[in-house]
Amino acid sequence: MAENRVANRIADTAVGGTGVIVAAFLVFYLGAWGDTEQRQFVTNLVHIPIALMYTALGLRIVVRGGPTHHTRRAWGFITAAFFCRLVAQSSWFIEDSVLGTPRFPAVADYWYIAFVPFMFTGLMLMPSDRRSRIDRIKLTLDALIVVSGAFIVLWYLLLGPLVVKEGAPLSRTLFSTALPVGDLLLILALAMLLLRRSGIADHALTMLVVAVTMFVVADIAYGYLQLKTGYRGGAWPDLFWFCGGFLLVLAAHRTYQQTYHPPDPAKRRATVNWLPYGTIALAYGVLGYMAREQGIYPLGGMILGAILLTGLVIARQMYVLRENQDLAVTDPLTGLANRTRITERVAALVAQPARAGRCSAVLLIDLDRFKPINDTYGHEAGDTVLQAAAVALRAGIRSGDTAGRLGGDEFAVILRDLPDVAAVERVTQRLAEALRTPVILGDLVLSVEASIGVAIHDADSKVDGDQLVRQADLAMYTAKRSGRSRYQLYTPELDAGTRDARLRQAITDGELVLHYQPAVGLQTGEIRGVEALVRWQHPEEGLLMPGAFIALAEETGAVVPLGEWVLREGCRQVAAWQQGVAGADRITLSVNLSPQQVKQADLVDVVTGILAETGFPATRLILEITESVVLEPDELTIARLGALRDKGIRLAVDDFGTGYSALSYLQQLPVSILKIDRSYIRGIDDDERDERIAEAIVRLGLAFDLVVVAEGIETAEQARLLAEMGCTVGQGYHFHRPTPPEQTVQVLGATALKL
Known part of the structure; x- marks a missing residue:
């Protein structure tokens, strides 16, 4: 490593020295110093160290390693061309300035011509996409x-x-035309190289192309002057050779230093x-x-x-x-820009820094309820809706903005150079309202709305195009989860990683709290147990319900430490009540167990450890699992749940009926309680069909020898009907709402009966 640093410093110094030589010659030439013989001698001499420098740097790439194998192979031929040029310059100095008797063709002329095929091959072998x-x-x-x-x-x-x-003579004519023909070959190689380049800047390659171009221009000027008036060293074509030689030095030096980035077809110049x-x-x-x-x-x-x-x-x-x-770059159905054009425009947007005090934005738009329209009324109706959405988007933006369709029912809008974020929101709100306009197709009136995600690009933005689109996508899905037909600005908190870290920190900082909802006996009205329900006391957003963060916790894995906290805190709290509140010693505690917790190999050890730590009796604990666990339980899952049951812990199937309700697995799993989802309770007091369905589920649970618990009871009539069906325990606003611990203690006045 130290040797590389020393070699790099030497190379940097040598390149700088070459620049000084070129600068000194320019001063010498432009200052018109010396007579004709002196100018010719100095010109011929200065060519040699420059040629020696770019040959040495080219050899460094070949021997010490360039960015890629293909680059080293190309530079092998280019370095051979450099060597031919070095020999030619040295020979010409001896023949013209030392011996003073150059003949035609001179020895140097053969080496000048030999330069061409090697350089042509090297340029043609340069890697490209x-x-x-x-x-x-x-x-x-x-x-x-x-x-x-x-x-x-x-x-x-x-x-x-x-x-x-x-x-x-014919031989002299053929030899004289060899150099111009060689220049044509170099022009062909340069044209191929320039035309096949992608839009990615490669400064080393650019300097190489410019250098060879300057050599070609100098060669043509040399030949023209030779025909007209005869050529003497120190004339103006030497300036092109000198500058081209120095660019070759820089190109070789830069090529050795640079890191290879494979060309991206998406960024190719259009x-x-x-x-x-x-x-x-x-x-x-x-x-x-x-x-x-x-x-x-x-x-x-x-x-x-x-x-x-x-x-x-x-x-x-x-x-x-x-x-x-x-x-x-046009979507054929809507006439809007397609994904390719949108990608190009977003890349151009982030490539140009926003002006201070101004901002741009990328909007991702997803049509709500589009799939039912497409499935119910056919693709003609769906296409009509998409075309109407395109018209609304065109009408809602300025001429300098871009609207496009990414595919399906997803659209994008790029807003450029707006005064502030408030202006972005005004445009977004206007687009959202325009997209709510009903679409008429024959006798049908099709109504759609849109969820819009907005990512802002301003002077402080440090993201590329892909990240900006991802931010808009996150914001759009957040808007969709929040109830659809709305827009959402991207904030760092929406990032899964950021939100996950924030949620885990909330667990550590004690921002989570538990509320408890009692479950009562339907025959007596006495409290039989309490269910622990988690809330997040967010310092900025206030009290958040589980819907605001549980999905994130499940997505990122934070649900495992969160679930352990709920179990530990619930056991600690209820154990304290059992010690200090009359009659509370027989109430049960129900805690939800996430599918990820069920999959944990150490689940049994974690639960028994928490029980030992808090002193809560295992026979008073009910762990509620979801139907996703019931649907396809593997042998390890069944074994873990069986081990929990063997310790006296009871298991309940929560929200029964919302999934596939795989009844055959109820016999395999060690569950003893079935909780009917509130959606089957809501209409039993005024709809005979709902009543029959609820009664069938109750009887099904009883047939499996399970205790049946009804959730979401909101009226006395619902409670009466469920009791008559054989349901023994119920929860809902008719009895008690979820309340903080201090209020829950106040309702634990009656002696709890064993479930």
Whole structure:
């Protein structure tokens, strides 16, 4: 590790030194110091350390390891090209500045030409994201367009004059054209590399491309000057070679340091690549320049006509490309943006920091009660509702905002550059009201509403696009759980991890409290037991009912420590009553046991440990399990529950009838109490059908030799009917509401009877 740090410092120093050399040469050149011979000598000499530096840094990538295997393989060929360039620069310095008798072709010329195939191969091997066969064909055609345009320019500047030059030997002509042809190959490689790049910034690759481009420009300028006036070292093309060489140094250094990030297809640039069309424009510009020397007839008009015709073809192709791009990012049913466009717009939103005092927002919208409409009235009705929702969303946003359909009945809206969160809420409320408008389909009037989740992006936001969408999604599901047809702003408390930590901290900090609801004998009205019901005394939100946090506890696993706290606190409290309240020694304590607690391997040890710790008698404890445990009990579950029963603890099936009510398992499980869900009690006093169903459930429980307890009794008539059916114990507001411990003590006046 220490050796790497030392090597990195040496490399940083060497790169900085190379920059100083280039800067010093620029001062020397722009200051017009020295005579022609001195300028030529200094120019030839300074090329050597720069070439030596980028060769050494390229070799470092190959030997010491680059970001990926593919990158190292590409840089192996690029480093070979660097070495050819180093040898060429050194040879040229000796031939031109030391010996002073350069011949054509010089030794350096062979090495300059050898630079091309190695660099071409290295550029072509540079890693890029995967593309389909059709994409690769289109990319190759675009690159060939670039090369064709470049060929026209090179033909005018170099190749044409070389070919028609009179008196030149064939071998000399072929060798003279080798470097321009090599430059065409490099242009092809650069075009392929630029066209296949994704939208992810790669600064090292950008510097490499710019450097090679500067070399190509310098080569073309060198050839042109050589044809016109002859070339001497220290002319302006050397500035391009020097700057290109320094960029090669930076590119090699940056490549070694950078970490590889695989390209993300979702972030690929969707815009049209203008490189082929720019090259066509350049080529026709050269043709137009040449046509000035021709008359209108015949070539001048033909060239102008060809330029106009090609321009119209390109314009039509651009229109088709734009149309295809719009189709690719548009939902065909609603005409809104699809998921791809929404993802792009969200990424663009978070990529640009919000202005101070301004904010943007992502809204996720889910239509409530859409599935029943689709299932009952068919897909035509469902499609009509979706199209109506799209119209409402379009009408409710500004032109600069984006509305889209993510799929099914889920929509998204991106609001940009609003003054504050209150403005976001006003727009959200307006959209929610617009989505409540009934939809008329023939004789049907279809009514839908929407749950909306809102995530705010402002100057303080530190999240990416995926996280922003996830925040809106969390807020949307929170709105749906809260009763639907409403909106919810995202807050950190909605995060499962944050809420879970907060709930666990509430257990530790003593913010949870128990309320107790007595159960009474239906024949005597005497209290037979109490059920412990948990509440959260939240410091900001007040007293929270279980519906506000139990689902979260079950989702995150916090229900296990929460359940243990309820059992311990309930046993401690009722044990104290049994010691100090007359007649309370025979009341029972009922505690709910979550499915996750039932699955705990140490359940029996935890329960018996709490009983021993609090001194509460096992025969007075009733553990209530849900039908999800009853439905598919495995052997280990049955064994654990059996072990609890063997210790004298009784087991009850809670909310019987709300699930699948797997009756066959009631014989396997060691349960002794059946609690009928309140939904079967609510209508027995005014609906004969509900009465018959309730009576059937009571008789079913009695047939299994179970004690039947009815929940949710709210009237005296309901209590009377249940007593006549054979139900022995009841709970509900008709008798007692859940109350805090100090109030529960006041109602424990009568002697409790054993259940």
